Amino acid sequence: MNFQEISRTRRSINFFDPDKKVSQPLIRQMVELASASPSSFNLQPWNLMVLDDTDEKEKLKALAWDQPKVVEAPVVMIVLADMNGWQEGHPGFEKTWEEMVKSGMPEAKRTWFLDAARSLYDWIPEANLAFAAKNAGFFAMSLMYAATSLGLETHPMDGFDHEGVKKGFNIPENYWLPLLLAVGYKKPDLELQPPKWRKSFEDIVVSF
Numbered sequence: 001m002n003f004q005e006i007s008r009t010r011r012s013i014n015f016f017d018p019d020k021k022v023s024q025p026l027i028r029q030m031v032e033l034a035s036a037s038p039s040s041f042n043l044q045p046w047n048l049m050v051l052d053d054t055d056e057k058e059k060l061k062a063l064a065w066d067q068p069k070v071v072e073a074p075v076v077m078i079v080l081a082d083m084n085g086w087q088e089g090h091p092g093f094e095k096t097w098e099e100m101v102k103s104g105m106p107e108a109k110r111t112w113f114l115d116a117a118r119s120l121y122d123w124i125p126e127a128n129l130a131f132a133a134k135n136a137g138f139f140a141m142s143l144m145y146a147a148t149s150l151g152l153e154t155h156p157m158d159g160f161d162h163e164g165v166k167k168g169f170n171i172p173e174n175y176w177l178p179l180l181l182a183v184g185y186k187k188p189d190l191e192l193q194p195p196k197w198r199k200s201f202e203d204i205v206v207s208f
């Protein structure tokens with residue numbers, strides 16, 4: 001599938017085949033494809049919880065507006081956006097720095113890197129949330145396109161109790177949850193509605 005086909009084929013699927021499981025290798029492939037997403041300074045401030053256990057999915061469904069797809073989809077991912085991913089001492093930050101040095105960045109530039117990250121992600125209280133959300137959002141989009149390219153269907157959801165999910169699944173404070181992502185195969189014989197409307201080029205491109 002080329003990108004034009006992937007872009008046209010991807011749809012948010014409401015009704016999954018609960019009997020058709022997604023193999024672990026396929027989930028791994030999907031995540032590995034999405035891991036090529038770009039991110040600020042290549043900090044990759046994202047993680048995933050991958051739920052396939054029915055009890056866990058039932059627990060999540062109760063916190064996600066009771067959306068049936070949370071249980072019907074064989075796999076549901078909780079996308080995690082790490083608001084601390086730019087901070088000194090964070091494993092992601094330190095790994096990124098280590099790789100930068102390996103690629104030729106002089107060690108003396110560390111202060112520059114720290115200051116640059118602080119100036120971008122610590123200038124207002126919301127900046128670290130924006131950092132996490134935009135980067136994890138790109139990753140989530142890549143997950144959806146990767147899934148489509150592998151013949152899987154997805155459905156993103158922000159209809160859930162953010163604090164309830166964090167508490168119910170013991171998710172540490174540094175994470176914000178941009179969305180849940182149902183993954184699976186569509187119900188046999190499901191007739192899809194026509195694609196939803198989209199803004200035109202003229203609607204999208206503005207000047208001020």
Ligand SMILES: Cc1cc2nc3c(=O)[nH]c(=O)nc-3n(C[C@H](O)[C@H](O)[C@H](O)COP(=O)(O)O)c2cc1C
Pocket residue numbers: 010011012013067156157158159160178179196
């Ligand atoms: C961040 C995000 C959150 C969404 N949350 C929900 C949701 O909670 N429940 C739902 O049924 N659809 C949800 N959707 C799906 C949208 O309604 C859907 O993407 C949109 O209508 C366009 O349809 P399409 O994805 O099939 O092209 C969400 C989509 C995104 C990107």
